[in-house]
Amino acid sequence: MGRRRRPGRGVRGNEVGAGRARSGVIVEGARSRRVSSRNAGFQQWQSYLTNRTKRHKAGRFLVQGVRPIKLAVDHDWPIESLLYRVGGPHLSDWARGVLDTTPHPTIGLVPDLIAELGEKSSAAPELIAVAKVRTPDLATWTPREREPVIVVYDRPTSPGNLGTLIRSANAFGAAAVVVSGHAADHFDPQCVRASTGSLFAIPVLRASGAGEMLDFRNRLAGLGIGLTVVGTDEDGTAAVYDHDFTRGTMLVIGNETRGMSVAWREHCDAVVRIPIGGAASSLGAPSAGAVCLYEMARQRRSLQ
Structure with missing residues (x-):
């Protein structure tokens, strides 16, 4: 019998978190699941790309790219879930690190689907964050600076x-x-x-x-x-x-x-x-x- 990988160690290829996903196959009962068809959830995410009304009605929008996702995480922006690519090239160390440490649910999408959500990207993006809409109220927001x-x-x-x-x-x-x-x-x-x-x-x-x-x-x-x-x-x-x-x-x-x-x-x-x-x-x-x-x-x- 092969040696069991201990929880907390790094991920390889398209593995996502110990006990959650292995080579793109999602473990039942884990925080991660896989989407391989244009189901209702996928269509909802897709609507956030072009439909302002649906974005604000759902209170959700999509974030992609290394720096935008990093800053969203660094500034504690509320995130509903992380979509990641399953299949295709191995995920980068950055993407695997985000997935291995995130407290948010993760959802694997096959390359063709995540590429559609990636809009103009030349290749299917590794990660897309489904973030929550948050806008401070002008009636109560106050700057910290005295000369802002x-x-x-x-x-x-x-x-x-x-x-x-x-x-x-x-x-x-x-x-x-x-x-x-x-x-x-x-x-x-x-x-x-x-x-x-x-x-x-x-x-x-x-x-x-x-x-x-x-x-x-x-x-x-x-x-x-x-x-x-x-x-x-x-x-x-x-x-x-x-x-x-x-x-x-x-x-x-x-x-x-x-x-x-x-x-x-x-x-x-x-x-x-x-x-x-x-x-x-x-x-x-x-x-x-x-x-x-x-x-x-x-x-x-x-x-x-």
Whole structure:
């Protein structure tokens, strides 16, 4: 009789956890199971890729990629289950390590099925996390910083652009990103992917529009946290590097094609521009946001 493998040791090939799965064959009664057909559960996961209504009704969305899954785990984001590839090439050490240590249920999918959930991946992904939707409440959320930077993205239509701005906000030390008005879903797979996991590292909130954000500003003022509302526009009155960003700031980035709404323009304390050259008339919204956020970080570091 072969030697029994002791629990807690590493996994090999497509084994997933001691006593749970061996070479893609799922042990009955374990936390893991196998899906090899487009059953109701698979169709539900598939709907999270393209159907915003179903994502939010179920309160679930999909996360794929090494860094996004790692950051979701590192930041204790609520995860319902982990889907993993059974069959095909052996899983990487990273994927096996995640599966061997996760407290969450694991579900094996044959390569063709997990490839469908992987969307544009050239090969079937090793892991996909089924995560739970979580959005802080603007009416109660409070930044930890006394001079925070709050990034407001006004009515973004592109999930990819939203994810890119979330990534920049996280990189340059913003306290939060607020999506204002009727806008792209920050749990859309394109946004999750473009954020490269920053979605899990920085609070992302929703607001109905400028009015709700001004109520938020007033609430923070009552707590001793002041915010100057600074808009961005190619015709802004001051260059971005001439504005003082060392105090608490609410930075408003306008819609990709129409810029800031009239309501936002009326409530800005200042509007800055980014001087550019060449044939381009302006920068895209995520690029403009990144430039402004870099300037904020530069000014604040100079005070340290």
